[in-house]
Amino acid sequence: MKAPFTSFLVIALGCLVQAQAETPVQSDFQQYQFTGRWFSIGLASNSSWFQENKQVMKMYTTVVTPTEDGSLEVSSTYPKLDQCETRKTLFSQMEQPGHFSYTSPRSGNYDEFLVVETNYEEYVLLFAKMSNVGETSTMVMLYGRSKQLQADLLEKFTQVALAEGLTQDDILILPRTDLCMAESV
């Protein structure tokens, strides 16, 4: 009598494992080496917010700081009108290293982030599954320790975005800017 439920569970678990296996995660992820300052180099997303705003988006800086409970404070600074605006979000560490989640305290939106690949001192490739008022979207991010990365890393970013089901149209290499590039606090 239990058999149908058990086999359903096995199939469901199988799907879960498969879904997770699709996006690679940096092996032996070292959280402390991921901290510090990053420049946004590339963004790819199919969210409607991104589609509406990608024409005006510019490079921004992000500072990753560990918190005492093992979470990460991610603080991004963007130009807004003639000022610099810093937005802080708290990434909670999930069970597997390199997996983080973020829940917006205001909207309740839930996002999950994966560190796909990083060498810590040059680049990091991130993947996110985001939800925003009933809309789910996929995002791939390429961050660099400097404002410019080598062409092979941009190519790798494009390949990861395409592999996640995004299109060439969803992919943006952010125009460089000197605005709000000073060390953020």
Ligand SMILES: *[C@@H]1O[C@H](CO)[C@@H](O)[C@H](O)[C@H]1NC(C)=O
């Ligand atoms: C974005 O792509 C993902 C994966 O293909 C899909 O599940 C999601 O519905 C898409 N979202 C939008 C807003 O198109």
